[in-house]
Amino acid sequence: MKKKMSAVEAKYEAQKIAFGPMFFQAVVALRELGILKFISNHRTGVSAEDIVSALGVSEYGVNLLLEAAEAMGVVETEDGLFRITKVGFFLIKDEMTRVNINFMNDVCYLGARHMTDSIVRERPEGLQEFGGWPTIYEGLSALPAPAKKSWFEFDHYYSDTAFPEALKVVFRKKPKKLFDVGGNTGKWSFACCAYDPDVEVTILDLPAQLKVALANTEERGLSNRISFHPINLLDDAQQIPQGADVIWMSQFLDCFSKNEIVRILENACQAASANTTLYILEPFVDNQNYPAAHYSLVATSMYFTVMANGNSKMYQIEEMKKLVAQAGFDVVQTYPLIGDSYHTILECVKKG
Structure with a gap:
């Protein structure tokens, strides 16, 4: 009370x-x-x-x-x-606090004053403090220091802690071909290659982001196992290729509006066979054990509004399940708060 x-x-x-x-x-x-x-x-x-x-x-x-x-x-x-x-x-x-402060100070602070305009126009008006990109994702590789460093530290902090347990879930069925959708710098793909010596990975992302992932892949000597597919998933004419055993989306769908999420998942559905498993990893705002985690995720939604894209947020778990179903998938298993992280995995298959 x-x-x-x-x-x-x-x-x-x-x-x-x-x-x-x-x-x-x-x-x-x-x-x-x-x-x-x-x-x-x-x-x-x-x-x-x-x-x-x-x-x-x-x-x-x-x-x-x-x-x-x-x-x-x-x-x-x-x-x-x-x-x-x-x-x-x-x-x-506290590492979470350090990462959050740096992210707010270096990435979000100047842009936050554009909150009202961002909501009215459904565009990330705060992004003009850094450049003229339509969303922050086109400009990630060109962000000035220290904003670039703080952005990637924030992104990795809220995903890397989930990797150890997520790998166990994803590789239970020994997938041979994995698509890392929105693979960013390639950290998940590298973790997959380290976990299973036989898996082959394709990273799907915007061309500018793939340049970073490609350089990181070559540096690690993984070019024989990791390939790249440039794609803008907001362009309905660009389709996810077929042939994956696993389609993986880690903290990716929260970067889009509900309508965009359905379109992206419908794209994944056309690429999926009866033997393809879609895994969605997200820190759902209503599925947290601690007030600090819930509070941080609500604040992250406002970052999406003013800096990232103007129309996405951190979603509630039932919201996401409805969007998954609307796009043609069934959620067959839910893995809540895996390991010591803030994340839940939704395991999905194409509707029969």
């Missing part, structure tokens, strides 16, 4: 929203200037003067940021000494 909130408490929460962008940037500054790490390294506490002396940051800057940190519950103070809190600990030590 939710706690009843007083008017005073509600007004305070409203101010957190109003000033949220400033406090976010204060955390970025605290981290980049080394202040949080310095405080964390001194468990008995440090004074503002200690921080000024050790880090060379002005007294004004240190006191300003410490006030912000205390207001956010990132540090606590007693007798003039500052100590890190549990919130501060996660800001410094």
